[in-house]
Amino acid sequence: MRVLVTGGAGYIGSHIVLELMELGHNILVVDDMANGNEANLFPGNEFINGHIQDPNVLKEIFSRPVDAVFHFAAWKAAGESMTNPSKYTLNNLNGTFQLISAMLENDCKYIVFSSSAAVYGTPQYLPLDEKHPLSPENYYGYTKLCIEENLRWFDQLKGLKSASLRYFNAAGYDTKGRVRGIEKAPANLLPIIMEVASGLRKGFEIYGDDYDTPDGTCVRDYIHVSDLATAHVLALKQIMETNQSLTVNLGSESGYSVKEMADLAEKVVGKPIAHKIVGRRAGDPAKLLASSAKARSLLGWKPIYSDADTLLSSMWELYRNL
Template identity: 80%
Template structure:
C-alpha cells in the first residue's frame, strides 16, 4: 500500500513509520519539523516538509494515489492549550479538517487517528473503558474529541472509515535502536526523567506526594510506543477488512506511580537522578488506568514491551549516548 503519515518525523509517528517499513509499504511523510527530528527520517521514504493546513502540500502528498492515512500532526501540551487555544485550533482542528477534505478530494477512504485519553477528563471510574463519559478538562483534549466527532460525521456523510485510537501515556523507544532522535520539548514524565539523567536538564519535579495512592504520588498507565505502532497497523487492517470505523483505548492496563518510575529509572541508569517534590498540579487525577479489552478482542492486540524495565531501558539506550 501507499500510505501517508502526517507528523511522521515525530516521536510516535516515526515509530509507526518503522512498523510500516517492516511490512513493505510505500510511505510518504508530511511534517513541518517543528517537533519532528531529522534523525528520524529514513531515506527510502518520500518526505515533504510542510504543514497539513496547506492544500498545496497535501496536493503533493496525494499526487499519486494514497490508500490510507496515519495522522499524528498535532500539538499535544495540555497546559499550553489552555493559554494558547488559537494555536491548537489552527493546527489540530483546522489542520485535520484540511486533511480530511483532501482525502475526500483525492479518493482516500481510510484514516488512523492519534487520539488521546484526554477526551475522558477526570476519571469517574477505573479502569477507563470506551463507554466512560467524554468530558475533557483541557482544550487539547477537546480538540481530540472534536476531531473524533467529525470523523463520525465523515463516515456517515462520505463513507470515510476511521480508527480513533485513544492513547494513555506513550513512552519508550524502538527496542532495536533504529530511532535516533529524541522527542523535542517533552511534557511527559519519562522523557523528562531521561533528560535529567543525561544532563540535558538539571533535574525534575514530582508534583505532589499526598495523593490517595500507595506512595502518595500519581499513578499512570504507560504504553510502549512500539506496542502502539503495532496497534495502529492492526487498526488499519480492521477498518479496511470490515469497512467499519473503530474507537479503542490503547494502554497497558497496569499502573506505575511517579515515585516508582523515578526509583526504577535510577536503577536502570545506575545513578541518582536529581529531583525535588513540589505541590500538586491543578487537574492531575490520582490514578489513570486504561481498559484495553476492546482492542484485545477486536484487534487481537497485546502489549509486549510495556513493562517498566523495557520502557525505561529502551529510552536510556538512546539518552545515555547524547
C-alpha cells in the same frame, strides 16, 4: 499500499513508519519539522517538509493516489493548550479538517487517528473503558474529541472509515535502536527523567505526594511506543477488512506511580536522578488506568514491551549517548 504518515518524523510517527516499512508499504512522510527530527527520516521513504494546512502541500501529497492515512500532526501539551488555544485550533482542528477534505476529494477513505485518553477528563471509575463519559478538562483533549466526532459524521455522510486510538502515556523507544531522534520539548514524565539523567536538565519535579495512592504520588498507565505502532497497523487492517470505523483505548492496564518510575529509572541508569517534591498541579487525578479489553478482542492486540524495565531501558539506550 501508498500510505501517508503526517508528523512522521516525530516521536510516535517515526515508530509507525518503522512498522509500516517492515510490512513493505510505500510511505510518504509529511512533517513541518516543528516537532520532527531529521534523524527520524528513514532512507527509502518519500518526504515532504511542510504543513497539511498548506494547499500546495496537500496537492503534492495527493498528486498520486494515497490508500490510507496515519495522522499524528498535532500539538499535544495540555497546559499550553489552555493558554494558547488558538495555536491548537489552527493546527489540530483546522489542519485535520483540511486533511480530511483533501482525502475525500482524492478518494482516500481510510484514516488512523492519534487520539488521547484526555478525551475522558477526570475518571468517574477505573479502569477507563470506551463507554466512560467524555468530558475533557483541557483544550488539547477537546480538540481530540472534536476530531473524533467529526470523523463519525464523515463516516455517516461520506463513507470515510476511521480508527480513533485513545492513548494513555506513550513512552519507550524502538528496542532495536533504529529511532535516534529524541522527542523535542517533552512534557511527559519519562522523557523528562531521561533528560535529567543525561544532563540535558538539572532536575525534575514531582507534583504532589499526598494523593490517595500507595506512595502518595500519581499513578499512570504507560504504553510502549512500539506496542502503539503494532496497534495502529492492526487498526488499519481492521477498518479496511470490515469497512467499519472503530474507537479503542491503548494502554498497558497496569499502573506505576511517579515515585516508582523515578526509583526504577535510577536503577536503570545506575545513578541518582535529581528531583524534588512540589505542590499538586491543578487537574491531575490520583490514578489513570486503561481498559484495553476492546483493543484486545477487536484487534487481537496485546502490549509486549510495556513493562517498566523495557520502557526505561529502551529510552536510556538512546539518551545515554547524547
